[in-house]
Amino acid sequence: MRLIEIGALIALALFSAHAPCTAHGIDASVGEGGVYVKIFYDDGTPVSFADVRVYTPAGREFISGITDRNGVFLFVPDAAGEWRVEADDGMGHRILKSIEVAGGYEYELAQRKPGRKFPRLYGAVTGVSLIFGFFGLFAMFSRRRKK
Amino acid sequence: MHVSDGILSLPVLAAGTLVASGGVAVGLKKTDYSQMPRAAVLASLFFVTSLIHIPIGPTGAHLVLNGLAGVLLGWAVFPALFIGLILQAVIFSHGGITAVGVNTLNMALPGLLCWKLFGLIRNKAVAGFIAGFLGIAGSMVMLGASLTLTEKAFIPAVKLMGAAHLPVAVAEGAVTAAAVVFLVKTSPEMLSDSHAP
Numbered sequence: 001m002r003l004i005e006i007g008a009l010i011a012l013a014l015f016s017a018h019a020p021c022t023a024h025g026i027d028a029s030v031g032e033g034g035v036y037v038k039i040f041y042d043d044g045t046p047v048s049f050a051d052v053r054v055y056t057p058a059g060r061e062f063i064s065g066i067t068d069r070n071g072v073f074l075f076v077p078d079a080a081g082e083w084r085v086e087a088d089d090g091m092g093h094r095i096l097k098s099i100e101v102a103g104g105y106e107y108e109l110a111q112r113k114p115g116r117k118f119p120r121l122y123g124a125v126t127g128v129s130l131i132f133g134f135f136g137l138f139a140m141f142s143r144r145r146k147k
Numbered sequence: 148m149h150v151s152d153g154i155l156s157l158p159v160l161a162a163g164t165l166v167a168s169g170g171v172a173v174g175l176k177k178t179d180y181s182q183m184p185r186a187a188v189l190a191s192l193f194f195v196t197s198l199i200h201i202p203i204g205p206t207g208a209h210l211v212l213n214g215l216a217g218v219l220l221g222w223a224v225f226p227a228l229f230i231g232l233i234l235q236a237v238i239f240s241h242g243g244i245t246a247v248g249v250n251t252l253n254m255a256l257p258g259l260l261c262w263k264l265f266g267l268i269r270n271k272a273v274a275g276f277i278a279g280f281l282g283i284a285g286s287m288v289m290l291g292a293s294l295t296l297t298e299k300a301f302i303p304a305v306k307l308m309g310a311a312h313l314p315v316a317v318a319e320g321a322v323t324a325a326a327v328v329f330l331v332k333t334s335p336e337m338l339s340d341s342h343a344p
Binding site: 118120123128136139142143 | 183
């Protein structure tokens with residue numbers, strides 16, 4: 001095992017800190033706000049589990065889903081303009097509602113565990129160090145076993 | 148490729164962890180004191196290479212190098228990838244912690260098979276390519292099995308993932324072949340003594 005290989009590994013670890021990397025783990029942040037529509041019949045009963053489609057001001061489909069048991073469908077618009085919500089109860093009733101949104105909604109990222117994410121460079125160095133540490137221990141035990 | 152927590156069913160997780168533990172135990176037992184540094188180097192390579200993103204078209208991927216690790220380590224590929232995966236999960240949330248056993252099995256078993264195959268193929272460059280390719284392809288098969296054993300509904304997703312990883316498998320084959328050719332020229336004993344009985 002030569003020094004140049006160790007050097008190459010360390011160089012790789014350092015290099016990796018600068019390479020953009022699409023995340024392989026996922027995380028969630030929590031917020032409040034948004035726009036909701038409540039779909040209901042003439043007599044006030046909610047239109048539960050109806051199909052809903054939401055269209056951006058540019059006319060593209062933003063999200064689709066179903067209303068909850070109270071006839072409510074919530075979404076967080078990400079642009080200003082006139083959004084369109086289309087709801088269909090599957091029984092011949094359909095509604096198209098326009099919603100004027102003044103600004104894109106921004107919501108606070110709730111820091112559940114601040115600083116939980118390891119910066120990549122430190123993580124790489126830590127990981128490699130621990131790997132060598134563990135294998136050093138294994139080697140120690142292996143040697144002792146031999147004797 | 149690294150399965151996160153909460154996706155696989157308990158029986159799959161338990162079985163995978165059990166078999167992987169066996170593999171790790173065998174790997175540690177069979178690995179001589181003098182082989183440990185090599186295992187550490189390949190574990191580190193596996194660990195670090197997952198941080199290096201290679202753009203492929205609109206998205207990208209990262210090399211896994213489980214095939215190369217298998218070829219150079221033999222049974223020691225189990226503890227090497229196990230340690231690498233645990234640290235990836237803990238430090239970078241790259242894969243779930245409960246899924247470490249299954250992930251180890253999914254990546255180390257193909258590595259082990261690549262080791263066997265490598266010894267059988269005369270032309271080492273070709274052997275290297277096949278090892279790299281099968282490292283990825285084998286992991287995909289194992290991953291597919293883990294997911295479909297959990298729930299049949301995963302089948303279309305598995306097919307999609309398999310297709311998406313084909314270019315990665317080819318790239319990995321090329322890298323492994325290059326590494327093997329380099330080793331044949333510089334330190335051929337690294338290749339032959341991992342095949343010593």
